[in-house]
Amino acid sequence: MARIRLLLVDDHEVVRSGLRMLLENQADLKILGEADTGKQALEMVETLNPDVVIMDITLPDISGIEATRRIKEAHPGVAVVALTIHEDQQYFFEMLQAGASGYVPKRAAPDDLITAIHAAHRGEMYIYPSLAKLLVGDFLSRSGEDGAKEAMDELTPREGEVLSLLADGKTNDEIADLLSISAHTVARHRENLMGKLGLHSRSELVKYAIRKGLIKP
Secondary structure (H helix, E strand, O other), X not given: OOOEEEEEEOOOHHHHHHHHHHHXXXXXXXXXXXXXXXXHHHHHHHHHOOOEEEEOOOOOOOOXXXXXXXXXXXXXXXXXXEEEOOOOHHHHHHHHHHOOOEEEEOOOOHHHHHHHHHHHHOXXXXXXXXXXXXXXXXXXXXXXHHHHHHHHHOOOHHHHHXXXXXXXXXXXXXXXXXXXXXXXXXXXXXXXXXXXXXXXOXXXXXXXXXXXXXXXX
């Protein structure tokens, strides 16, 4: 099995050292290099071509948000996961708009970061649960714009529950356990609700909400 190739970007050496110790213990992860500035990160993406970049937001030159935007413009196939102390709406939504596939606070458990890396590599999106709740709450509260309210009104109560849990980062099996239904039934509800909203994945839900102005940075 090919390992997921990583680039670590953080201006604190002690943070990078801790990340290296954590991630090198994962058999399917490989660290290609480390950068302590945004500009160095851009250069190393060009030369190393990583699969996933672990990106801090606060850097000494350009911000991690700007670095992410430039990486995604030049290399759309490179996934970026934010690892940051910032948990407020502004940084969160700006990082998503820049093209990040994941957002993990530094206080999170190590397993959260590893899960985010794997999700990003699969082309999916991982959002830390507390921020996912913020996202779906804002989506639902602003669902009256651009005809979205009518689409939301078409969802059954059960589909609404499944939607909230999906946006909360839960898997089909976890949702099945929480709602005391089968995973097959969860998959059917997911297919139905995403069809009614004209979406196909959790990442599309996030991008749709931002694109339609249902979420304000």
